[in-house]
Amino acid sequence: MIRCKIVTPFGKYKEMDTSILNVRNSIGEMGILPNRMPIVTMLEISKMSTIENGEREEYAIGGGLLYFKENEAMILVDSIENKKEIEKERASKAKQRAEKLLLKKDEGVDIKRAELALKRAMNRLDVLGG
Known part of the structure; x- marks a missing residue:
């Protein structure tokens, strides 16, 4: 073990x-x-x-x-x-927020941070199986 x-x-x-x-x-x-x-x-x-x-x-x-x-x-x-701890709705909302930030193309948006947030949210959804 x-x-x-x-x-x-x-x-x-x-x-x-x-x-x-x-x-x-x-x-x-x-x-x-x-x-x-x-x-x-x-x-x-x-x-x-x-x-x-x-x-x-x-x-x-x-x-x-x-x-x-x-x-x-x-x-x-x-x-x-x-x-068992992941809340699907919370992960979906985090994914949507990150996607919106990335679509803005605003200079005030930290692109790297938004990309990481999107990747984490997508990972959580993937672990849940959708």
């Missing part, structure tokens, strides 16, 4: 044991299994999944860093939500 600790800027989100940790970095999807060689990698805004107590859990993560060594994973993320 892998001992996994997830930390956000607000503190510890969760600590659990998992038999596999599926994440996405800049190269693509990767599955971390027990006894893997050590790795440090940046995580994309993406879906992360685990197997906890025999059940698959899915999370929307807002990017971050994964450090894995000796069957311990430390995941530092900007934001994280379990699939």
Whole structure:
């Protein structure tokens, strides 16, 4: 098993044991299994999944860093939500707000920030399955 600790800027989100940790970095999807060689990698805004107590859990993560060594994973993320915590209406509204900002083409709009907000909202909707 892998001992996994997830930390956000607000503190510890969760600590659990998992038999596999599926994440996405800049190269693509990767599955971390027990006894893997050590790795440090940046995580994309993406879906992360685990197997906890025999059940698959899915999370929307807002990017971050994964450090894995000796069957311990430390995941530092900007934001994280379990699939069960995501509110579809809230995610849809966030997506619409970001799209409107990007369509404005206003000099006062921080394009990079709006693009990231759109990507996070779309990721949350993707984790929900639509």
